[in-house]
Amino acid sequence: MMMADNSLTAPYEERAKNILKGELKRRGITYALLAEKLKEKGAHENERNLANKISRGSFTAAFFMMCMDVIGVRQVSLEI
Numbered sequence: 001m002m003m004a005d006n007s008l009t010a011p012y013e014e015r016a017k018n019i020l021k022g023e024l025k026r027r028g029i030t031y032a033l034l035a036e037k038l039k040e041k042g043a044h045e046n047e048r049n050l051a052n053k054i055s056r057g058s059f060t061a062a063f064f065m066m067c068m069d070v071i072g073v074r075q076v077s078l079e080i
Helices: 008-025 031-041 049-055 061-071
Strands: none
Touching: 008 031, 008 061, 031 049, 031 061
């Protein structure tokens, strides 16, 4: 597996992390509740794993999209 140059991806990882955290906060959704919602979709993440994964910001686009789906986000602004 080829790893991306972190200096290239770091600003995008930070932005994705901030978007996800902002949407969770706006909706009052905790990591524990997010874990429950993801479990209903078949993704088994616990609260601690979610906190770590999101704080790193190095999650996949698929994970980001699944989180957006389960918390009810239908539009995201990518303005920087």
